[in-house]
Amino acid sequence: MKLQGKMVLNALISLLASLVLVAYIIFQLLNMNAQNKELVPTLLNIQKLNGTLMQISQGLNNYSATMTESNKASILNELQKAEELVTQVASGVLPSGEEQEWVSSIQTKFGKLKGETEQAVNGQDSPEAKRQAIRAQGIQNDLYMLNLLAEARYEASTRELENSIQLTWQIALAGAIVLVVAVGAYNVFVSRQLAGRIRRLNEAAGQIAEGNLMVEIAEPKGKDELDELGRSFRLMKNNLHGIVHSVDQAGRSVDSLAQDIDQHNDTMQEIVNQVAAATEELAVGSQKTAEDLAVTVELVDEMSQLFEANLAGTAQSAAYSSEAVRIMDKGSREMEEQLRVVAANRQAMSEVEQTVQTLEANAQEITQMTGYVSEIAKQTTMLSLNASIEAARAGEAGKGFAVVADEVKKLADQSAVTAKQIFSAVEGITAAMRNVKDSVARSMELSREQEEAAALTGQSFTEVSQQVQQIAGHLDTLTADMNRSQHMCSQVQEAVANMSAITEQSAGGSEEIAASTTEQRRSFALAAEKVKQLRQIAGELQQELQRFRL
Structure with missing residues (x-):
């Protein structure tokens, strides 16, 4: 399997383990939700039944006072x-x-209440309707006891649900820890395997770089990229071994041939030196040589002028390089200041983000308190309705109480409207804070990118500054070399002048013999120099080959 496939398999195993853990949490949450799915509607139905019985009791009381068809229909x-x-x-x-x-x-009790109430309203029996209103209140008492039992069961279920949630999260946390440890151990195992294989190749490469071609590289048995690299590395080592062996044999042959040529060349050099000595005695004071020396003097003068011009240009270049180094240092300091400003901006953005999170928490608290206000408004509305009913029952004496009930109802309605407006305002504030939070996140991301770009720019300034400093150093060295060359040129000028004076004193000699002898000497000297260079190259080659162990 390829390395990419192994990495993908590792990621899939981690992903599947995570999905199993998430599926377990979701299953537990659904199970908890199913436990309370039936209990909450039962509590609501009990409250609704209590309210309905209250309406029946009040309706029977009203019917006993005013036996109308509307009251009868309402009761039924x-x-x-x-x-x-x-x-x-x-x-x-x-x-x-x-x-x-x-x-x-x-x-x-309700069966009896229903039957006797229907008989009472159908027979327009006012005392019986009054008694059935009291019976309805008795059913409310039983319903109250049932409500207490249901609430107790609800509280027990809630505690059990909290325990289940705590247990689920403990199991999920333990599973996550086990998953992280298992995945981490597996990744460490795979990483160590890969690192071991790479380390063995690296050690073999280090030994080959030190010249040890006897290192053994095992034949890879796998098919991934590292195994292919191992096979290629093994083939490269074998090929390099053959090449070094062939070069060693060729170098020995070249050295042997160069030694023979050097010996013959020494013999011919002695002969040429003898001929040259005789020729120099004949060619002393040759006019031709004097003319050549005069031309040489002119060339040396031109070369000296060129040296002076190059020296001035090199000095100017060194000055420019020093100025460039100063500018680069200034740019580096400015980039460091920019990095400091970017870091401060990023810190400020982080503080803004924390402030927005605090505002979100406050908005949630306002929403919760507004919900309490809305619930109180609903209960107040119910109380005002009950008060209106009691005021109607009281007749003329309850009119003032009815006015108070109406005002309470208006106040409750206004509280409900205000709660809705607060809900809307808080939702707007929450949306705005989300936008601010997103903007802060984008700003922090931009600050991070700007900080990275500034860091890269500062690094580039540093690298350029180092290169410019190296160039300045090379220019200083070149300036010193140019000064030495100018000094040597002056010495050459003096030597050529002396040779010209000596040559002018030369009186005779055979030009053909002198020219031929000079050419032969130059040829033999050049040949000797080339042979020495060849032997030197052969020696260096043998020295380099001695690094390798075949």
């Missing part, structure tokens, strides 16, 4: 709703235990 309608709610409450409680006993009592 509320009885129908109450019957449905009793059925729903009965289906939502536990099938056995104290809750079932209270439900049975409520069903029995």
Whole structure:
């Protein structure tokens, strides 16, 4: 398997393990949600049934005072709703235990209440309607006890749910730790394997670089990129071994041939020296030589002028390089200042982000308190409705109380409207804070990118400054070499002048013999120099080859 496939397999294993852990958490949350799915509607139905029984009791009281068809229809309608709610409450409680006993009592009492109430309203029996209103209150007492049991069961379920949530998160945390440890151990194992294989190749490369071609490289058995690299490296080592061996043999042959040529060349050099000595005696004071020396003097003068011009240009270049180094140092300091400003900006952005998070928390608290206000407004509305009903029952004496109930209802409605407006305002503030948070995140990202770019620029300034400093150093060295060359040129001028004076004193000699002898000497000297260079190269080659162990 290729290295890429191994890495992908490693990532897939980690991903699958993470998905299993997430699936377990989701399953536990769904199970917890299912446990409370039936209990909450039961509590709501109990509250609704309590309100309906209250309406029935008030309706019967009103009917006993005013026996109208509208009151009768209202009572019968509320009885129908109450019957449905009793059925729903009965289906939502536990099938056995104290809750079932209270439900049975409520069903029995409600059955009697419904039958006798229908007879009372159909027969327009006012005292009986009054008694049935009191019976409805008795059912409310049983319903209150059932509500206490249901709330107790709800609290127990809530505690069990909290324990289940805590256990789930503990298991999830333990699973995550085990997953991280397992994945980390697996990654360390794979990394060590790869590092070991790379280290072995690196050690072999280091030994080959030191000249040890006897190092053994095992034949790879896999098919990934490192195994292919090992096979190629092994082939390269074998080829290099053959090449070094061939070069060693060729170098020995060249050295042997150069020694023979050097010996013959020494013999010929002695002969030429003898001929040259005789020729020099004949060619002393030759006019031709004097003319050549005069031309040489002119050339040396021109070369001296060129040296002076090059020396001035080199000095100017060195000055420019020093100025460039100063400018680069200034740019580096400015880039460091820019990095400091970017870091300060990034710190300020981080503080803004923390402030926005604090505002979000405050907005959530406002939303929660507004919800409390809205709930209080709903309860106030219910109380005002009950007060209006009681005021209507009181007749003329309850008119003042009815006015107060209406004002309370208006106040509750205004509180509900205000709560909605606060909800809307808080949602707007939350949206604006999200936008600010996103803007701060983008600004921090831009600051980070700017900081990285500034760091790279500062590094480039440093590298350029180092290169310019190296160039300045080379220019200083070149200036010193140019000064030495100018001094040597002056010495050459003096030597040529002396040779010209001596040559002018030369009186005779054979030009053909002198020219031929001079050419032969130059040829033999050149040949001797080339042979020496060849032997030197052969010696260097042998010295380099001695580094390798074949």
